Each structure stands twice: as structure tokens, then as C-alpha cells.
Amino acid sequence: MLKLAIFFLVISLIAGLFGFTGISAASAGLAKILFFIAIVLFVVFLLFALFVGKAVSGG
Incomplete structure (x- = not known):
């Protein structure tokens, strides 16, 4: 996803x-x-990993 933005x-x-x-404005908007x-996906997966990792490890 980040590669597409770049x-x-x-x-x-x-x-x-x-x-x-x-074309420049449209491409910048898409980027x-x-x-x-x-x-947003990074933050969601980070929080998911933190909470699930604690539940699995018993901490």
C-alpha cells in the first residue's frame, strides 16, 4: 500500500x-x-499485535 502511495x-x-x-492533482490526492x-492499517495491526501477543503469552 505504501509502495502505491510513493x-x-x-x-x-x-x-x-x-x-x-x-493528472498531478489527481495523483497527489490518491497518494x-x-x-x-x-x-491507519499500521496502527490497527500494531494494536492488534500488542493485545493478542499479551493474551497468548499470558501476560
Whole structure:
């Protein structure tokens, strides 16, 4: 997911460099959405691992 965000960020920068502002804005928007989804998934899985790890280890 994070790789896709970086990919769309690079596409946005290249499109902006060549003057395709519509494509640049759309790619930047997609990159931003994917980045925040990746951050949310990271936090959810981190909390899940912390709570399940404690339950399994008996702590």
C-alpha cells in the first residue's frame, strides 16, 4: 500500500513537472489517501499485535 502511495507521488511530481496539473492533482490526492490508509492499517495491526501477543503469552 505504501509502495502505491510513493508510486502515485512520483507520478504526480513528474506530471506536475511537465505541466499536466489535472493528472498531478489527481495523483497527489490518491497518494494522500493511500498514505493515510497505510498509516491507519499500521496502527490497527500494531494494536492488534500488542493485545493478542499479551493474551497468548499470558501476560
